[in-house]
Amino acid sequence: MMSFWDWMIVIIPTLFVLGMGMYSRRYLRDVTTFLSAGRVCGRYVISVGDIASGLSILGLLSYVEIHYKTGFATTFWTSLLLPVGVVLGLFGYVTYRFRETKSQSIGQFLEMRYSRNFRIFASALRSISEMLANMIMPALAARFFIYFLDLPHYFTLWGIEISTFHLVMIICLFMAISIICMGGAMSIIITDTIQGFICYPMLCFMVIYIMVKFPWNAEMMPVMVDRVPGESFINPTDIAKLRDFNLFSLLLLPFVTQLLQRASWIGAGSSSTAARSPHEQKMASLLGTWRQALGQIFYVLIAVALLTLLNHQNHSEQAHEVRLELTRKISHEIVTDKTMRENVIAGVQQMPVQKHIIGQDTPLSDKSNIDTRYLDTVKKQLTAENADIGTPIYQKFRTLYYQLMLPVTLRNMLPSGMMGMFCLLMILLMISTDDTRIFSATVTVSQDVILPLRKKKLTPREHMWMVRLVAIGIGIFFFLGSSFMAQLDYIALFVALMCTMWLGGCGPVLILGLYSRFGTTAGAWTSLLTGMFMALGGMAIQRNWAGVVYPWLRDNNLLEGVTNVLTALSRPMMPYIDWSNVVQDKCPINSYELYFFTMMLTLVLYCVVSFLTCKEPYNLDRMLHRGKYALDGERNIKSDWSFRNVFNKLIGITPEYTTGDKFIAWSYFVYSFIYRFGLTFLLVIIWNAITPWPIEYWSWYFLITILIVPGFMAAVTAVWFGICSPIDLVQMFRDLQTRTINELDDGRVEGNMSLADKAQLEAIDRQETDNKTAEENK
Numbered sequence: 001m002m003s004f005w006d007w008m009i010v011i012i013p014t015l016f017v018l019g020m021g022m023y024s025r026r027y028l029r030d031v032t033t034f035l036s037a038g039r040v041c042g043r044y045v046i047s048v049g050d051i052a053s054g055l056s057i058l059g060l061l062s063y064v065e066i067h068y069k070t071g072f073a074t075t076f077w078t079s080l081l082l083p084v085g086v087v088l089g090l091f092g093y094v095t096y097r098f099r100e101t102k103s104q105s106i107g108q109f110l111e112m113r114y115s116r117n118f119r120i121f122a123s124a125l126r127s128i129s130e131m132l133a134n135m136i137m138p139a140l141a142a143r144f145f146i147y148f149l150d151l152p153h154y155f156t157l158w159g160i161e162i163s164t165f166h167l168v169m170i171i172c173l174f175m176a177i178s179i180i181c182m183g184g185a186m187s188i189i190i191t192d193t194i195q196g197f198i199c200y201p202m203l204c205f206m207v208i209y210i211m212v213k214f215p216w217n218a219e220m221m222p223v224m225v226d227r228v229p230g231e232s233f234i235n236p237t238d239i240a241k242l243r244d245f246n247l248f249s250l251l252l253l254p255f256v257t258q259l260l261q262r263a264s265w266i267g268a269g270s271s272s273t274a275a276r277s278p279h280e281q282k283m284a285s286l287l288g289t290w291r292q293a294l295g296q297i298f299y300v301l302i303a304v305a306l307l308t309l310l311n312h313q314n315h316s317e318q319a320h321e322v323r324l325e326l327t328r329k330i331s332h333e334i335v336t337d338k339t340m341r342e343n344v345i346a347g348v349q350q351m352p353v354q355k356h357i358i359g360q361d362t363p364l365s366d367k368s369n370i371d372t373r374y375l376d377t378v379k380k381q382l383t384a385e386n387a388d389i390g391t392p393i394y395q396k397f398r399t400l401y402y403q404l405m406l407p408v409t410l411r412n413m414l415p416s417g418m419m420g421m422f423c424l425l426m427i428l429l430m431i432s433t434d435d436t437r438i439f440s441a442t443v444t445v446s447q448d449v450i451l452p453l454r455k456k457k458l459t460p461r462e463h464m465w466m467v468r469l470v471a472i473g474i475g476i477f478f479f480l481g482s483s484f485m486a487q488l489d490y491i492a493l494f495v496a497l498m499c500t501m502w503l504g505g506c507g508p509v510l511i512l513g514l515y516s517r518f519g520t521t522a523g524a525w526t527s528l529l530t531g532m533f534m535a536l537g538g539m540a541i542q543r544n545w546a547g548v549v550y551p552w553l554r555d556n557n558l559l560e561g562v563t564n565v566l567t568a569l570s571r572p573m574m575p576y577i578d579w580s581n582v583v584q585d586k587c588p589i590n591s592y593e594l595y596f597f598t599m600m601l602t603l604v605l606y607c608v609v610s611f612l613t614c615k616e617p618y619n620l621d622r623m624l625h626r627g628k629y630a631l632d633g634e635r636n637i638k639s640d641w642s643f644r645n646v647f648n649k650l651i652g653i654t655p656e657y658t659t660g661d662k663f664i665a666w667s668y669f670v671y672s673f674i675y676r677f678g679l680t681f682l683l684v685i686i687w688n689a690i691t692p693w694p695i696e697y698w699s700w701y702f703l704i705t706i707l708i709v710p711g712f713m714a715a716v717t718a719v720w721f722g723i724c725s726p727i728d729l730v731q732m733f734r735d736l737q738t739r740t741i742n743e744l745d746d747g748r749v750e751g752n753m754s755l756a757d758k759a760q761l762e763a764i765d766r767q768e769t770d771n772k773t774a775e776e777n778k
Contacts, residue, residue: 002149006420013198014427017191018175021182024190027736031463034184035443040276040735041189042728046284048721049192049432055199055295056433057141057426060302062491064406067303069366070242071224071233072702079681082672084258092282094262097514099278100624106266106510107448112623113513114521116452122506122528123448127441129502129535130265131474133495134437135481140403140491141430142168142482147326148407148423153333165333169482173475176434180442180471184464186736188435193729195428200718202425203298207711209418210301214308221699223311224304226358228365233307234698237688240575242366248576249592260507260599263514265440276735279656286668294714300706306409311370316355318412323374324348326408330400335382335393343381348374375401379585391546391585398585403491438478442471497539497591504598505531508606517617523610527602534601538594545587671713680705 002010032038087093103109106126111119142165145151151164179187214220224233230241310319327348335341354370364370378397383390414422446467451458458466505528512519541549553559559582566579566588574580579588622629653665684701687693693701 002419002423003416006416006423009417009420010424010427013424014175014431017194017198017428017431018178020194021179021187021191024183024187027186027733028183028464029736031460033186033736034464034467035447037184037186037189037732038736040732041280042276042731043280043284043287044721044725044728045189045193045732046281047287048196048725049189055298055429056137057144057430058137058433058491060299060429061140061144061403061406062495063299064303064306065402065490066492067300068307068402068405070239071227071307072300072706073232073234073236073239073698074242075706076236076681076684078254079677081255081258082677082681084255085672088258088262092278092285094266094511094514095281095285096278097624098263098266099281100626101514102625105443105447106263107444107452109513110448110509110524111452113519113618114509114524118521118524118528120449120452122509122524123444125528125532126502126506127444127449129499130437130441130444131477132481132501133498134441135478135485136491136494137430137434137437137482138169138172138478139165139482141172141426141434142166143400143404144407144426145423147329147404148411148426150411153329166479166483169479172430172434173438173479175431176438177471177475179431179435180439181468184467185439188432188439190729190732192432192436193725195432197725199425199428200294202421203294204714204718205418205421206425207294207297207301209414210305211707213413214305216699216703219308219312219314220304222358223308225695225699226311226356226363228363231365234702235693235695236698237692248573248596253592253596256596256599260511260603261503263510264503264506266510279661283661283664286664293710293717297707297710297714302406305413306406309409309413310405311356311364313355313357316353319370320351320353322405322409322412323371326401326405327374327378329408330397330404334396334400340382340390343384344378347377347381351377371401387584388547388551395546395585399490438471438474441474442467445474446470493591496595497535497542500535500538500591500595500598501532503531504535504595505529505602505606507599508603512606512610517620518610518614519606519618520610520613522613523606523608526609527606530605531598531602534594534598538589538591538598542587542589542591546584549587550582550584675709 027038028034030038098109101109101112103112105123107119107123110122145168146153146164151168153164154161155164156162179191183190221234227233228241229238232238309315310322328345331341331344335344351374354373356364356370362368375398379390379394382394382397410422411419450466450470508527509519509524513524550559553562563580563582566582570577570579577593582588621627653662657665680701
């Protein structure tokens with residue numbers, strides 16, 4: 001139970017954050033400040049603010065869902081992607097070029113590169129996809145607080161029965177939208193930075209508490225070691241039988257995504273276009289490696305603590321109570337039939353305490369573990385009379401079971417004081433994530449859908465009020481979506497499915513739009529439409545699999561034929577992609593697989609159609625404002641190769657870099673490439689090829705690489721950012737106070753250029769046309 005002091009811990013900092021949002025209103029002077037915080041943010045303000053917005057209830061629940069099922073062995077192989085990420089980050093892949101276009105949103109870039117009609121359609125599609133993926137955030141947050149605080153699903157006020165779920169969602173959305181309406185991106189960045197200051201010490205307290213409560217050698221390690229062959233939680237060479245979150249989804253898919261989707265959400269959120277310069281934005285992304293350290297430890301330890309408490313014999317009685325309580329609350333929420341609900345609860349209550357003795361009992365597996373015993377009992381009761389009716393209910397029960405075991409477990413685990421601290425942490429993470437995601441969709445809809453359709457120019461006041469009203473409308477959409485749309489799969493897979501509408505076809509459109517001269521509007525339309533229709537088809541099949549598709553296949557004697565076809569198609573990719581297990585309660589093709597094959601198809605179609613329809617190379621220099629099109633003067637960002645600067649060139653250091661910038665770039669390179677890829681990956685691979693490690697070695701390996709070294713990094717970062725970020729924040733306030741209000745156009749064609757810059761660019765175009773005409777006359 002939350003005590004009086006727990007509630008004080010929650011209320012006072014939350015009011016302070018909202019008060020800082022109100023305070024920021026005095027700096028709101030024009031539309032650019034509202035949309036991009038005046039583009040005066042320094043690297044440390046962006047990095048600290050991203051600590052809060054990078055962590056979230058959705059992210060925490062999704063991370064726990066994945067690693068409760070798969071452990072941490074698969075994370076070892078993600079080090080293969082480090083060289084790619086290092087190179088892309090150091091060279092400012094995509095981010096630098098996008099800033100050079102002077103676009104204030106991704107839609108403005110699409111209009112420059114393709115056409116206005118394509119801009120409107122693509123922006124609308126991106127907004128719909130983004131809103132569908134994020135609309136479950138209020139529902140996740142509301143359920144998290146209901147289960148964490150043990151609130152009733154309904155309560156009566158003045159004789160009226162009110163849903164706690166809907167009330168908590170309204171409160172969550174109200175706080176997020178209030179910050180947006182106060183000052184847009186400026187208020188979001190300021191409040192996120194303040195939240196980052198508050199969250200950092202609380203994350204440290206949580207990490208220390210978990211490490212003390214669950215000893216690594218005595219409890220944490222034995223639980224992760226106790227798995228059947230092929231499903232190891234800690235040995236990366238023994239994971240061949242893992243499904244859904246295996247090497248395909250954690251290695252191949254992210255590799256392709258890093259290359260194709262790096263621009264897909266650019267311009268989204270509040271800080272992606274708020275830096276003082278392209279270089280400052282690039283440095284902020286490099287600093288992201290350091291700020292992520294403590295968040296990584298926090299996520300890992302929360303997941304390991306959950307695994308330990310629910311599966312170690314020392315906590316078996318407490319784990320049994322957690323599962324009983326979880327079953328009761330979920331049943332009262334989703335099982336409407338009273339008799340069926342009572343049967344489910346009674347069936348679970350009759351189960352004895354499930355005490356699994358590590359080392360004596362058979363090791364646990366994905367299909368046979370302590371949780372499956374409870375879930376099998378629930379499934380038996382739900383499908384006893386009619387499987388076609390009970391199976392969809394069981395799908396939702398299973399989804400909520402894995403999502404909400406975290407808040408119920410934490411409520412039974414945390415003492416007074418820590419309860420209030422964790423509740424405050426979740427509220428701050430909820431606010432920072434909700435306002436950022438809502439604002440991202442708001443900017444896209446207002447700037448790239450509504451503004452291009454208007455013929456009359458808006459005044460700055462009208463423009464800002466239009467953005468506020470769109471934000472309120474998106475908040476209402478989130479509320480309705482969370483109320484009526486059931487999530488039937490893992491959070492990560494649900495988000496991937498919704499995002500495939502946009503991500504499935506936008507990669508080639510954006511990446512090749514920035515880096516190629518052959519891309520055409522026809523190729524862009526083909527890619528985006530193909531991705532959208534494939535996603536809609538996959539969405540319809542997955543969401544209706546248990547109740548419609550599977551029964552139809554079974555009743556029409558098509559089930560065996562479909563199973564044979566899917567098995568044949570997936571056989572070359574087994575065991576990582578396996579479609580042979582066709583059952584009613586789960587579609588055989590998961591969202592990651594649909595996403596990957598959609599991306600591959602749209603990439604091929606974009607290139608083929610563009611090559612067939614390309615009449616002349618596109619003028620990239622004009623779009624990137626380089627050479628004679630450089631409105632701010634030619635920038636000295638290139639240097640000749642020499643023996644003395646070869647290493648600097650290889651890691652992306654240019655003449656823009658100061659001594660401090662070079663230190664950041666080199667430290668990023670040494671940590672990411674030499675330490676993480678060289679020492680903790682390649683060297684370990686070679687060692688195991690010669691002499692395979694026993695499981696104890698892998699235990700110590702993960703303790704050092706996931707907890708100890710990141711812990712040291714987090715301590716250094718806390719001191720480093722604690723000194724630099726307040727200075728950066730004060731400088732941001734000064735710049736907001738003194739910056740000149742530029743006369744901005746409405747952003748329909750050339751992004752956020754002033755009218756004078758636009759006139760200069762048009763004069764260059766006219767001069768070039770005159771020169772061509774003169775040459776033709778000769």
